[in-house]
Amino acid sequence: MIAELGHFALIIALAMAVLQSVVPMVGSFRGYSNWMRLGSSLSIGQLLFVAISFLCLVMAFLNDDFSLKYVSQNSNTALPDHYKISAVWAAHEGSLLLWALILAGWTAAVALFSRSLPLVLIARILSVLGAISVGFALFLLLTSNPFERLLPMAPMEGADLNPLLQDIGLIIHPPMLYMGYVGFAVPFAFAIAALIGGQFDSAWARWSRPWINLAWVFLTIGITLGSWWAYYELGWGGWWFWDPVENASLMPWLVGTALMHSVSATEKRGVFRSWTLLLAIFAFSLSLLGTFLVRSGILTSVHAFASDPERGVFMLMFLAIVIGGSLMLFALRGPAMQKVAAYSGWSREVMLLINNVILVSAMTMILIGTLYPLVADVLELGKISVGPPYFNFFFVPLTFGLVVAMGIAVFTKWKSTESRLILSKIPVPLLLAIICGGVFPFYLATDYSFSIVAGLTVFMTVWLTATIAVDLIDKVGTNIKRVARLSYSYLGMQLAHTGLAICVLGVGLSSAYDQTRELRMAPGDNAEIAGYTFNFSGVNPVAGPNFTAFQAQIKVTQDRRLVANLYPEKRHYNAGGQVMTEAAIDPSLTRDIYVSLGEPLTGGAWALSLQVKPFVRCIWLGAIMVGLGGLLAATDRRYRRRKKSQTKPAVAS
Amino acid sequence: MKRVALFVPLVVFAILTLFLLKGLERDPTELPSALVGESFPIFTLPSLGDEQRLLTERDLGSRVVLVNVWATWCFACRIEHPMLNQLAAQGVNIIGLNYKDQNDKALQWLEQKGNPYLFNIVDANGILGFDLGVTGAPETYLVDASGTIRYRRVGVVDQRIWDEEIKDLYQQLIGEAD
Numbered sequence: 110m111i112a113e114l115g116h117f118a119l120i121i122a123l124a125m126a127v128l129q130s131v132v133p134m135v136g137s138f139r140g141y142s143n144w145m146r147l148g149s150s151l152s153i154g155q156l157l158f159v160a161i162s163f164l165c166l167v168m169a170f171l172n173d174d175f176s177l178k179y180v181s182q183n184s185n186t187a188l189p190d191h192y193k194i195s196a197v198w199a200a201h202e203g204s205l206l207l208w209a210l211i212l213a214g215w216t217a218a219v220a221l222f223s224r225s226l227p228l229v230l231i232a233r234i235l236s237v238l239g240a241i242s243v244g245f246a247l248f249l250l251l252t253s254n255p256f257e258r259l260l261p262m263a264p265m266e267g268a269d270l271n272p273l274l275q276d277i278g279l280i281i282h283p284p285m286l287y288m289g290y291v292g293f294a295v296p297f298a299f300a301i302a303a304l305i306g307g308q309f310d311s312a313w314a315r316w317s318r319p320w321i322n323l324a325w326v327f328l329t330i331g332i333t334l335g336s337w338w339a340y341y342e343l344g345w346g347g348w349w350f351w352d353p354v355e356n357a358s359l360m361p362w363l364v365g366t367a368l369m370h371s372v373s374a375t376e377k378r379g380v381f382r383s384w385t386l387l388l389a390i391f392a393f394s395l396s397l398l399g400t401f402l403v404r405s406g407i408l409t410s411v412h413a414f415a416s417d418p419e420r421g422v423f424m425l426m427f428l429a430i431v432i433g434g435s436l437m438l439f440a441l442r443g444p445a446m447q448k449v450a451a452y453s454g455w456s457r458e459v460m461l462l463i464n465n466v467i468l469v470s471a472m473t474m475i476l477i478g479t480l481y482p483l484v485a486d487v488l489e490l491g492k493i494s495v496g497p498p499y500f501n502f503f504f505v506p507l508t509f510g511l512v513v514a515m516g517i518a519v520f521t522k523w524k525s526t527e528s529r530l531i532l533s534k535i536p537v538p539l540l541l542a543i544i545c546g547g548v549f550p551f552y553l554a555t556d557y558s559f560s561i562v563a564g565l566t567v568f569m570t571v572w573l574t575a576t577i578a579v580d581l582i583d584k585v586g587t588n589i590k591r592v593a594r595l596s597y598s599y600l601g602m603q604l605a606h607t608g609l610a611i612c613v614l615g616v617g618l619s620s621a622y623d624q625t626r627e628l629r630m631a632p633g634d635n636a637e638i639a640g641y642t643f644n645f646s647g648v649n650p651v652a653g654p655n656f657t658a659f660q661a662q663i664k665v666t667q668d669r670r671l672v673a674n675l676y677p678e679k680r681h682y683n684a685g686g687q688v689m690t691e692a693a694i695d696p697s698l699t700r701d702i703y704v705s706l707g708e709p710l711t712g713g714a715w716a717l718s719l720q721v722k723p724f725v726r727c728i729w730l731g732a733i734m735v736g737l738g739g740l741l742a743a744t745d746r747r748y749r750r751r752k753k754s755q756t757k758p759a760v761a762s
Numbered sequence: 763m764k765r766v767a768l769f770v771p772l773v774v775f776a777i778l779t780l781f782l783l784k785g786l787e788r789d790p791t792e793l794p795s796a797l798v799g800e801s802f803p804i805f806t807l808p809s810l811g812d813e814q815r816l817l818t819e820r821d822l823g824s825r826v827v828l829v830n831v832w833a834t835w836c837f838a839c840r841i842e843h844p845m846l847n848q849l850a851a852q853g854v855n856i857i858g859l860n861y862k863d864q865n866d867k868a869l870q871w872l873e874q875k876g877n878p879y880l881f882n883i884v885d886a887n888g889i890l891g892f893d894l895g896v897t898g899a900p901e902t903y904l905v906d907a908s909g910t911i912r913y914r915r916v917g918v919v920d921q922r923i924w925d926e927e928i929k930d931l932y933q934q935l936i937g938e939a940d
Contacts, residue, residue, distance in 0.1 A: 343837075347837070350837055352837075383768070387771060390771075394775075401782070425779065425782055425783060428782075429779050432775055433775060433776065433779070436771045436772040436775055437772055439768060439771065439772070440768045440769040440771070440772050443768040480778075480781070482897070483781060483782075483785045484781050486785065487781050487785055496835075627870050627871075627873075627874050629873060629874075687844075688844045707875055708847075708874060708875050708876040710873070716874030716875065717874075718874065
């Protein structure tokens with residue numbers, strides 16, 4: 110009964126989405142203000158019914174209703190309750206429902222918080238978002254209904270949630286990622302509404318900026334969580350695999366980052382208008398493309414737990430309509446907005462352009478790398494796979510270029526900057542970076558050897574943080590109270606850039622100085638790496654709620670002082686029979702000790718993997734700072750004040 | 763001129779869509795049918811752990827075998843490995859094709875994770891992989907007693923794939939061989 114209720118609520122939500130996509134749009138052309146106003150009520154109603162539908166599915170999981178095919182495939186009576194809830198979005202159907210819920214949430218948020226926008230604009234924005242909702246609701250109901258029953262032969266027990274996904278990281282990672290993906294629907298809808306109306310002025314950019322920032326923050330946190338999860342749950346210490354699914358999330362992130370920067374130039378100086386518009390379309394298109402790639406099974410990936418070509422055809426049609434339609438609109442209406450503003454060599458506009466060129470090139474490289482195997486296959490060039498070397502080959506120099514440009518950009522001003530001014534600021538950070546980059550690797554390496562990777566990494570980090578520091582000192586001077594006067598968007602930018610510097614440090618140093626030993630250890634054996642002694646005292650069986658495990662005890666000491674007791678496990682999940690490796694980690698800012706348990710060998714010995722990873726934690730710490738910086742910038746007073754004061758915003762440009 | 767430029771994104775997307783549409787008709791995890799029914803390619807390659815010993819296609823023997831393409835750099839192989847151990851324990855003949863890998867790492871892997879393979883062919887440069895049309899690791903080929911490839915799996919062989927796609931064919935081939 111609950112499931113039928115959920116199914117029914119979803120159908121009602123679809124009906125509301127249809128109305129929401131049609132009525133306000135027609136109203137905006139005919140000038141019916143009550144038709145246009147209907148958009149916000151419909152979007153809130155739609156959220157209500159999608160939420161009911163989602164809650165019904167959650168209830169079905171909590172009640173172990175295995176007559177639902179989706180529940181029986183992804184849950185089990187022995188599964189702890191919090192995993193039963195997260196199992197809702199563990200597979201295709203539930204993920205899509207979560208997606209629809211989040212889209213409805215963003216739409217309702219736009220309706221509630223954008224009342225100060227011109228009615229025509231907001232009507233069109235909500236209508237575009239409604240149209241996207243229609244697509245997803247139809248996709249759910251026609252090809253991927255989570256409420257499908259297995260009657261009359263309902264199973265007594267479910268197949269259990271994939272053990273890889275029974276983890277706190279998987280409870281929060283997908284919702285965060287989807288908040289980001291779907292969040293880009295909002296700037297997309299802003300862009301389409303602007304294209305329809307032909308009003309693409311600075312106000313457009315200002316209104317969409319906080320939305321772009323917020324979506325981007327969620328995506329940043331989502332990707333970070335995914336990487337962190339892969340690191341500790343997959344059991345071998347890697348944190349990025351260049352897997353098609355990871356690439357699918359990185360592409361919208363890169364374009365979103367480019368968009369965030371170009372929209373600031375559009376707002377402040379009225380430049381890059383068409384480009385910003387195009388990026389807004391791209392960011393969401395790539396989110397959709399990512400969903401398509403993951404869900405259609407068109408590319409092989411470790412993430413592709415289930416795929417279905419019929420769904421692929423539906424997704425592709427949807428993609429063609431949404432992306433093709435918006436690009437067509439862009440091609441037809443775009444020229445009306447060409448407007449040239451003057452800027453010269455060392456201006457901030459130019460630096461933002463460099464930023465955009467680098468970010469979009471990086472995205473293109475990833476897109477080519479991800480789709481090349483497919484294209485080669487279709488063109489009968491044979492099946493080809495593109496691996497990490499390809500991505501690293503492009504990504505490392507692009508990152509270097511980006512970081513160098515970021516350091517210079519912080520000193521530039523809009524329109525033009527005197528080159529003397531920039532040249533006067535650069536020497537100190539540059540010198541500092543060269544010295545640190547040249548010296549630190551000797552200090553960091555255990556054997557006093559020089560690593561070029563580490564040198565470049567330290568150079569980039571020091572260069573970026575030093576330029577940020579110089580600029581802060583310029584702005585604040587000796588009076589520390591002046592920090593309070595700096596705008597949130599400025600502080601947010603500096604925080605995010607510092608975060609990137611720290612993230613780069615983590616990536617570079619952990620790959621340069623990672624030490625790994627895979628070896629056979631009998632109880633009582635000692636092993637030493639990177640100055641740490643690992644003592645293996647044996648393996649005990651332990652029982653969890655839905656698994657049994659072998660748990661090893663490993664004592665880590667340094668100079669006879671105890672550093673940590675680590676308990677890595679090898680779990681055997683009862684329902685599906687899968688075997689999972691649970692790594693044990695002793696974290697700290699400067700290094701992680703990472704131990705995972707391999708296979709049992711003869712004579713009570715076990716295979717063990719011992720790893721020491723310097724600064725690996727900085728990767729996620731830095732990424733979180735990047736996200737927080739974006740959040741800080743999104744809360745800038747400017748946006749709030751403008752919204753209040755502009756009850757009658759200028760519509761004409 | 764400027765007007766035409768605005769159509770560029772649309773055209774690029776249209777081309778991309780065509781490729782995606784074509785791609786949908788193909789299942790990347792299924793074999794290009796050309797290989798099924800063909801003989802296993804001829805090769806002469808060293809054996810893992812005993813580089814002096816040279817293996818050829820004759821070493822597959824007159825028996826039904828699974829040839830599993832794997833590598834230590836392959837992430838999905840880690841997931842697949844316990845299943846192979848399980849199959850080997852059930853008496854399935856599995857021959858490893860260690861693909862574009864380093865010998866010491868590969869040996870370490872087998873010591874750590876268990877060795878389900880009768881022996882391992884070292885294909886450091888991907889020569890045999892090229893002849894087989896290997897697209898990446900893991901891949902698994904089912905070869906019958908006469909040395910003919912009867913099935914190919916691109917991607918991980920797990921319990922479901924084994925039960926639904928391989929098991930019956932495997933037992934049928936065993937029956938033919940007897």
